[in-house]
Amino acid sequence: SAHCNLQLPGSITDKFTESVYVLANEPSVALYRLQEHVRRSLPELAQHKADMQRWEEQSQGAIYTVEYACSAVKNLVDSSVYFRSVEGLLKQAISIRDHMNASAQGHR
DSSP states (O other): OOOOOOOOOHHHHHHHHHHHHHHHHHHHHHHHHHHHHHHHHHHHHHHHHHHHHHHHHHHHHHHHHHHHHHHHHHHHHHTHHHHHHHHHHHHHHHHHHHHHHHHHHHTO
């Protein structure tokens, strides 16, 4: 029987082996690159997160301060009715005092 002995040139087999190796390792290369990227960028991302949390806390404090100030102003506006009442009573008291002073001077 005829035996066919086919031999490929070395450059072709080398290329084939290299291609198989690259394809087999492509996912691990990608994961390695991803891991490198994460390792490099993680400290900066953590710093950004800390900055954002600090900014959020400061914002919450500022919001609380503004709400407290608004509440104080609203209470002042609501108490204007009492101020008007006190003003009316003071005018009455001054009027009564003036009337009493006039009466006292008239009796002399």
